[in-house]
Amino acid sequence: MAHHHPVKLDAETVGNFNDLGEAPERTALIVGVIAIAASAFLSAFSAVNWQHFLFTYLVNFCYVLTFSLGAFFFIAVQFVIRVGWSVVVRRIMEVVSLGALPCAILFLPLLAVVWSGYTGMWPWNDPKVIAENHLVERRDDWMNPTMFTLRAVFYFLVWVGMTRLIFKKSTRQDVTGDPKITNQMEGWGALCIFLFATTATFAAFDWIVSLDKVWFSTIFGVYFFAGCLVGFSSLTNLIVLILLKTGKLSPSVVTVEHRHNLSKIMFFATCFWGYNAFSQYLLYWYANIPEETGWFLIREKGGWGFLAYVLIFGHFAIPFLGMMSRAVKRNANLMIFWCCYMLVMHWLDLYWQIMPNMSPDFIPFGITEVLVLVGMVAFVFAGVMWQAGGTPLVAIKDPRLDESIAFHDI
C-alpha cells in the first residue's frame, strides 16, 4: 500500500538492551540489595516492625511478580492466536516476563520465614491457631510448610522455565529467522496459558488469601490475574513510550498504532479489574456469610475504608473515563502519565489486599514501604537486564514483523 514501505530491520539498526546505559544492572543490584537489607535492619529491633517489614516485603514481592506473570500470559496469547500487530513490542514483553527469575530469588526469604516457624504472617503456620480453629485444622493437609514449599517450587519452575524458554526461542529466531519457531510457539503458548491459569490462581491463594485464617474467595485467582494484566500492561506501555521518547526505539517501527493498541490493553485491564473486584464484593454482599464478609469488614473501616474508595474511583472510575478517548490513547505524554498513575494504583491495590491482615485498624505506611519497593524494583530490574544482555529491542526476524510494522488501527 502507498503509505508505508516495508522496513528492513537488523540487529544494528534497532539497538539492543545493552545500549540503554553503562551496566545499569550492577548499580541496580547494589541499590536493590542495600535498600532491602537496610529496611530489614531498621525493622529487626522490634517484633511489630519486623512483622511490618515482612508484610511489606510480601506486598512488593507480589507487585514485582505480577509484571512478569502478566507478560508471560500475554505473550502466550500472542503466540496462540497468531497476533501480528504486537510483534514489534513483543520482545519488550518477553524481557518484562524475565522478572520471574529474580522473583524466584526474592521468594527465598519468604520460604525461610515459613520454615523458621514464624507465626506472625500466615496463620496456618501457627500451631496455636490450628488447635483453636477447626477450619484451619481441616486445611492443614494443604497449608503446611512442606506443601507450601513444594507448590512454590512448582510455580517458579513453570514461570522461570517457560519465560526463559520463550525468550530463548525468540532470540534464536533473531539469528536464524526460522519460521518453524513461530509455529512451535503456538503449541507452547497453549500449554503456557493453561499452566499460567493454574499456577497464578494457586499462588494467589497460597500467598495472599491464606493470610486470613478462614477467608476464602473463589474469584480471587481472577482478581489477582486482573492485577497482573493491569501491572504488566502499564509497565510495558511505559517502557515503550520511554524508549520512543529517548529515541532508542524508532517511531517508524513502533508507531502510534502500536501505542494505541497497548493503551487499549491497559484500558481493558482497568475494566477487567473493576469487573472482578466488584463481582467479588457483590457476592459477599449478597451472601453475607461471616467468614467471608470479615475480609471486607476490616477493609471498609478507617484508613482502609478510605483506601477502598481511592481504589473504586482511582483504580477504576477515573482511569475508565480518563483513558476512554481515542485521542488520549494515542497521545504519548498523556499515556506516560496514565501508565505511572496505574502503576501506583496497582501497588495500592495489593497493599490494600495484604496489609490489613497485619494492621486491621490503621494504615501503617512508612519508610519501610518505600525502601522495600525501591529495593525490589531495582533488584528485579538488575536481574532482567542481566538476562536480556545484548538482545535486540525488537524480534528482528519474526515472520510476522512486516505485518506488525504495517499495522494500522481502523
Next chain:
Amino acid sequence: MAIVESDEVAKPPAAQPKLVSVLAEFAGPRELMHAAEKIRDSGFTKWDCFTPFPVHGIDDAMGTKRTKLPFIVLCAAICGGTTAIAMQWFCNAYDYPFMISGKPFFSLPSSMPVVFELSVLFSAFATLFGMLGLNGLPQLYNALFKVDNFRRVTDDKFFLGIETTDPKFNVDQTKTLLNSLHPVLIEECWDSGETRAIPSIFFKTLAMLGLLAIVPVVMVAQLRALPSNLPRLHGQWDMDHQPKLKTQKHSELFVDGRGMRLPIANTVAFGELKTDRSFYNGLQGGAASAEITDAMLLRGAVAANGEPVNNGSFPWVTEFPLEVDEQLMARGRERYGIYCAPCHGYEGDGNGLITQRAMELTGNGRGAWVKPVSYHSDPIRMQPVGKLFNTVTNGQGRMPGYASQIPEKDRWAIVLYLKALMKSRDASPDDVPADVKERLSQGP
C-alpha cells in the same frame, strides 16, 4: 384485424433521465488513494470512494472526519445506567418495597449488575442505529446500481464518484480533473428518472397490520378491566390441566373424591412404627400417657373445649430414654451450635446473632420479635427433659418445631447439651470432682 392505438393521455409522462454523478475507475487502491487526495485538496464535498475491501488510510486520503458515533454511544450508555438505577429504585424501594433477609430496599452495590447490563444494551442499540442513521441506511435504491461496470466494485474494481449536487461540480471541468488523475475509464451515472417511491400497497399492508396488532392489546385490556364469568383463557390447555392427582385437590377418579389417599387402615409405613413414647414423645409410657394424643403435643394445641392445652402437667420423662455418654454430649453440642445457637446464643441466654439483629430491627419499628427465654431462668431450668424434648420437636410459643430437620436421637443429644449448659451456671463446688478440685486449688 385493426390495431387499436392506446390512448396517449393514459400514458405517464416520459421519464426524464438525470445525470447523478461522474465515476472514475482506477487500476488499484494505490491509484485510488492518490486520486482521493487530489479530489480532497480541490475542495469537493459530495463524493465517495468505492472499493472491494477496506483500504487502510483511505479516510485520511479522503479527509473524512472522525465519526461522532462514540459520543452517541457514550450518551446512550449513561442513559442506560441512569435508567437502570431509576428503575430499580422505583421497583424495589418505592412502588413495591419488599424486605429480603434484612437487606436495604435499595442499595448501589446490588444495582450494579443491572446498571452494567442496561449500559451495554443501550450502547449496543445506539451503536447499531447510530451507525445506520449516520450512514443514511438502509438505502433501497441508488442510481449507481444501474451502472454495469460498477457491479464489479464488490469484486475487483476501484471507483471514485463525484455527485452532481456538489457545489463545485461542472461536468466538463470535473471530467478534465478526473482525467488528469489517470483513471482507467470515466463514466457517467444516469438516473432513469423513474419514480422511486415505494409502491403504495406496501403502506396499505403496513397500515392493515398495524390495525390488526391493536386487536390483541384491546382484548387483553378488556379482560383485565372488566369482570367476566367466562373460564380463564388457557394458552396451553394440556399444561394447565394435566391428568394427574395433586395434593389437597379434588379427584373424580376415587369414589370419595379425594385426590390424596389415606394410608390403608391398620398398616404402618416402613420406619414409622414409633411405639416407644418416651423416646419419640418424651412422655412416660403406659396408662400415664394413654389419654395424650399426638395432636395435643403440637405447638399451640387447643383442647376440645376451646382452651389451649397446657402441657406443663403432662407426665414427661425425667430421665433420658437412651444411653448418655460423652459422644452424645459432643454431638449435642455440635447440633446445638448449628440449630439453636443462632437464636438462643452459645450460652443459652437468648442472645444469638439472629436475635440481636431482629431486636435491632424491632427497635427500629421494622417487624416484631420475641426474645427467646434464657435457659438459665427457673421455669426452664426446672423442666423435665421430656418437656425440653417436646419443645425441640414441636416448638413452643413463637419458636417453631424442629422435628422435620433433626432426627430423634440428635434431639435428645441437644437436650443433653441443654442440661449441661444449665448446669454450667448452676454448679456448686461440690459438683467438681476431687482431682479437678485439687488442680484448681493449686493455681496456674
